[in-house]
Amino acid sequence: MADTQKVTLSLTEENHAGILMVRRNNLKSNTYSITVAYENKAFNFTGKTLAFEARTPTGEVIRDYNYDGNTPFTNIVPAKGTFDLTINNDIFTERGKYHIAYIVFETYNPTSKLMTMRETTWDFRLFVTEDAYMGLPTIQSSIGEWLELIAQYKKWQKELEDLLLGDKTDMLAQFKAVEDAYAALNAQFNSANVVKKSGDTMTGDLAFDVTGERLIRAYDPATKVFQAGIFFNLTGFGVADWKNNIRPLTYSTATKKFNFIKDSLTLDGKNVATEDFVKNYSVEKEIFKGAAYFLDTNVFTWNTDDVKEYIYIEVSRYQVGTGALDYGKNIMIIPKSSLTANAGTAYWMPMAGTDGAKKVFYCSATSIKGHADNSESPNNGWCVRRIVIK
Structure with missing residues (x-):
């Protein structure tokens, strides 16, 4: 062949x-x-x-x-x-x-x-x-091998008898030397600063010399495939899945940050990369509460990452000489996607009625401010009560 x-x-x-x-x-x-x-x-x-x-x-x-x-x-x-x-x-x-x-x-x-x-x-x-040697042999098919084993056994029996009947003193001396060597070695081992067995506690550091990369991973002997574990090198460490050939988590000492690959991180069963997660776990932050015409001198800022979904603006009626009134509430919500797209553009928030009253705002991904016209009639019949980002 x-x-x-x-x-x-x-x-x-x-x-x-x-x-x-x-x-x-x-x-x-x-x-x-x-x-x-x-x-x-x-x-x-x-x-x-x-x-x-x-x-x-x-x-x-x-x-x-x-x-x-x-x-x-x-x-x-x-x-x-x-x-x-x-x-x-x-x-x-x-x-x-x-x-x-x-x-x-x-x-x-x-x-x-x-x-x-x-x-x-x-x-x-x-x-x-299979081949002819697979499975359990029968006595009939391997009688010659059994006979050879019996002959070998008899030979070993004869050698053991000769040993026992020989120089017992010399044999006992050799046993004693082996016992002493074992005791000395065991004493050194017990005094060594190492973890020796299950149940021992390691109090020092575990350090590896790393020139490339070191791995600690599980191995499945049935499929002969490495499963999951950790890896580390001189620039970071992470979690790896060798079975599926992915590294879902890495940490870099250069950036000082963890990085998760898409779809590999969930919280309470929700994928953190999805809109559902953002809606469930984004936090509201109130950046203004009170009563103000909201002029161009009224400026509030925040970090870009603080806004996950929208800006919420709440307005109510206002009486000059009296102050804010707790009725006539009006609400405006500006989505996050609009903040960058319309940065520097005026947002008009029309008020109820026929006098054309409105509030004017300028928003970006990191700020909001008002306009001088917000204090002019008929706009001054209204005031800003709350601004919330989420």
Whole structure:
């Protein structure tokens, strides 16, 4: 049989590779020389990372890729769209038909380590079968091996008897030396400033020499896939999800800020990036309360981030010589989106009645002020009572 079987896969058309037979414990016969096509041309995957993914007959997900000495992909020539794939025996613990199997091409941002592109070939099928050595052997099929084991056991029994009947004094002296060495080593270990076992308390700092990046992450031995954990380097740290290839949270010592990727942060089940969250958790801030004509000398400011939704302006009737009256309330709400779009433009707030009374305001994303006409008749029959931002 040839060292490798040649297989052609496509990203744009259904594959016709047939069923690839995989016998457990085979070596070279489980290696496939694969050519990947895109619209009938060789697929150039320069700059992309290769991975093999499949679903077992019972629904378990398998993922294999090159890492830490594990090299299922060899002889990789990206420009020609070719590589060799060796099916790892340790991955295929189930025999039967694998209807979903494909090659993944992934691209990652070199700075954030986040996946920016993922492409896959169409499915091809595998059939994993056992070899003659799988399962439990019967006595009838391996009687020769049992006889060899019995002979070995008798040999060991004879050597043990010779040892026990030999120089007991020398043997006891050796045991004593081992016991003394163990006691000395154990004393040194107990006096060491380390966490020795479950239940001990570490009182010092845990420090790592970091030249690149260090990871603390969970590993699933069943799927042989890293799950989630933390990473840290000389410029920050964060939380990573290796199973889904995302880093939802990072902290930078340069900016002194945390950064969450979109849709990764929720509060009380609400996505903080949505309008619903803003409406539920934005806080009202009262920037004026009283009674004023609100002239151009009346200026109030705030931070840009203080306004999440709108500015609220409340007006009531005003009697010259008496003051503000608690009736004839009028309300004006200016949405946040209008503040920047209409900055420097006059807002007119018409009052009830036929005399044409109004209040004039100038707003921006960070301020509000009145107008001198607000104190002139008939505008002076009204006054501003409250201004709230939210």
